[in-house]
Amino acid sequence: MAARFEYRQAQEIAAAFRKHRVRYLFIGKSGAIILGFPDTTQDADLFVEKSPENGRAIVAALQDLGFPLGPDHRAEIERGKDFVQLRNGTYDLDLVFAPDGIETFGEADRRALEIEGMRVCHIDDIIRSKEAAGRVKDLESLPRLKAFRDWWTRRPGP
């Protein structure tokens, strides 16, 4: 079984994705946690742009990170599925090419933030995607996530 996800691994993802010029954003609760939301989660979710060029870059970066990818898996990621679940690395990673509630990668990327070298979706996009997904576990966390958004957008600057 994979180990829990750590800061060092998030930094390694950011470095490998930067090296290969992957267009990506942390999304979901993992993204919210990087923004400062105090909660728990199990895996890291990455919103990745669906394009052949980005797909090839993702494969190269994942191989640098030690994810074993066979030829079929590489071809699928390069082609761009909507959702890929990786449970074959030292930590669990979900690649989301088409998150619910977000029209395009470009729009989310324009609103995104960079925190300690990591590209992260804006909290509004994280909330929008969870609202659109409409899963039980998302709806349970939404009131607190929205309260965090209200606090986060009005908090005093550093």
Added chain:
Amino acid sequence: MDPRIPADWIDDFEAASARTLEERMRYAFIHTYKPVLDDEPYRSFDTMAEYRRWCEEKLPSWLGYGRTV
């Protein structure tokens, strides 16, 4: 501060903001075995609708991946 936000939540947000990102991630990321979901090393879905359908049909409901709408 917004009176609609429970005071204990604001305390949580402020306490978290005083921690480093590395500390926050140490407290936030956990790992427990999730039946079915963790049983295959790799899965992919052509569409999100296909993924959502798979979650509803294959995963235990208590994992919370089922849709409410």
